[in-house]
Amino acid sequence: MRPGIxxxxxxxxxxxxxxxxxxxxxxxxxxxxGIALMKQFAFVHLRDEAAAARAITQLNGHQLHGRRIVVEPSRPRPTNTCKIFVGNVSAACTSGELRSLFQQYGTVVECDVVKGFPFSQRVFFLWEFTK
Structure with missing residues (x-):
């Protein structure tokens, strides 16, 4: 594990x-x-809380290659959960509708609809499950 925030x-x-x-x-x-860069998100490790606060204040919403990046504290995933990706979702579909649809398969802890992708949206769900 890297030190810092x-x-x-x-x-x-x-x-x-x-x-x-x-x-x-x-x-x-x-x-x-340190930086861990995935396709459309990254984790950035900074020295301390003050550095992290400056980065959030000054870079959240910053335009990078024509897209506004989101910068926020990293939250650990709750235990007994898993995160899945659902793609090609209609722009007319709401997160509430998706939550209702997927709730029948388990508790939906979090449902984030990410917009700004051509022809579709991407949805990330955080499910709680029991072992």
């Missing part, structure tokens, strides 16, 4: 690189201890 960065454009994110965050918050 971990931030979640969402809505990351696919053309963004770890080096680019490192430069962006270090320019605002000081040294970046």
């Amino acid at each position: 971990k931030l979640f960065v969402g809505n990351v454009p696919e053309e963004a690189t770890a080096e680019e994110l490192s430069e962006l965050f270090s320019g605002v918050a000081g040294p970046v201890l």
